[in-house]
Amino acid sequence: MRYVATVKVMPKKTVLDPQGSAVKGALLDLGYGGVKDVRIGKNIRVEMEAPSKSAARALVEEMARKILSNPVIEEFEFAVIPMDSSGEGAGGIAP
Amino acid sequence: MKFGIVVFPGSNCDQDCYYAIRDILGCDVDYIWHTVTDLRGFDCIILPGGFSYGDYLRTGAIARFSPVMKAVKDFADGGGLVLGICNGFQILLEAGFLPGAMLRNKGLRFLCKYVHLRVENNKNPFTCLFEEHEVIRMPIAHFDGNYYADSRTIEALEARGGVVFRYSDEKGGIAPETNPNGSVGNIAAVINEAGNVLGMMPHPERCVEELLGGEDGRRLFESIVSWFSGRRGVGS
Secondary structure (H helix, E strand, C coil): CEEEEEEEEEECCCCCCHHHHHHHHHHHHCCCCCCCCCCCCEEEEEEEECCCHHHHHHHHHHHHHHHHCCCCCEEEEEEEEEECCCCCECCCCCC | CEEEEEECCCECCHHHHHHHHHHHHCCEEEEEECCCCCCCCCCEEEECCECHHHHCCCCCCCHHHCHHHHHHHHHHHCCCEEEEECHHHHHHHHCCCCCCEEECCCCCCCEEEEEEEEECCCCCCCCCCCCCCCEEEEEEEECCCEEECCHHHHHHHHHCCCEEEEEECCCCCCCHHHCCCCCHHHEEEEECCCCCEEEECCCHHHCCEHHHCECHHHHHHHHHHHHHHHHHHHHC
C-alpha cells in the first residue's frame, strides 16, 4: 500500500528563529500591526510503500527523529494518509 | 604522524587543509573519500569546511550518515584525534560527537572576515601551543555558526572546560558586541569530554602563513603534531 506522509518541522519555541524574526519585522513594517510572532519551519512530503498505515506511521516517526529533524533545536509533527490513484493524498496535506 | 582529510560531496576547504598540512607543516596527509570505511594508518582525521550535500535539510545533516562517519566514530572512540572545521563542526554536532546544534547567524548574513578569539582551554591536543587566555586571530566564513544548546548542556560544557575558543575583542574581552553570529556564550569551538574531538567554526587552514594574513592557524596544526610526538615519546 502506498502512503503519503507530511512532516512539519518547526524550531522549538525556546530557540531563537532569526528567519522568523526578520519576517515578523517585515510584516510589522508593512503595517500588519497585529503580528505578534512568526516562526519558519519546513514541510516535508514523503511518498512511501508500507504494509499498513500504522507501519507507515512508525517509519515516518523514525525518519523524523533520525534525520528529518534535529531534536536539539527542532520539534516535529506528522500525518500519514493513503495515496489515491491520482497520486495525491486523500485529504489535506497539513498534519 | 599522518593526517587524513575527509572529502564529502560539496567539501571545499579540503585542499586548503591539505596545503596547510603538507606544504606548511611538512606532514604526511591523504584525502579520504566519504565512502571509505577503513581509517587504519591515520593519526588525525579532519572534517573540512564547505557545503557537504549542499547544506540541504540542515548543515551536516546528510553528511553525518556518510559511510566514512561510522569509521570516524570508531576512530574517535579509540582515542584518535578528530578536528571538525566549520561544516566539519556542523557534521560533528549532527552526528552527536559534540553537544549542541547550529542555528542561522543572528544577523542573517553570511559572515566572511577575521575575528579575534580568546583561548579558553589549552590543555588539549589542538591548542597546547597557545597560552591560556591568549587572544588570536582567525577567519570565519559561515551562514550557520550560531551555536546553541540548552542551558543545562551549556552549564555542563562550561563546568568541564569544554569551550576551547570564544569570540572576543583584541584584548580578550567577551561581550555581545564581540559576538559575530549570536552563539551562546560567544562559543566558537567545543571539545568533547575525552579531549580528542574538537569542533570549531573559525578556519585555521586559512591562516597558516603571513601571505594569508596571519599564522595563528598554523600553531593549531603544530599543536596537534607537538602533542602527538610527545605522546608517542611517552608511550615508547
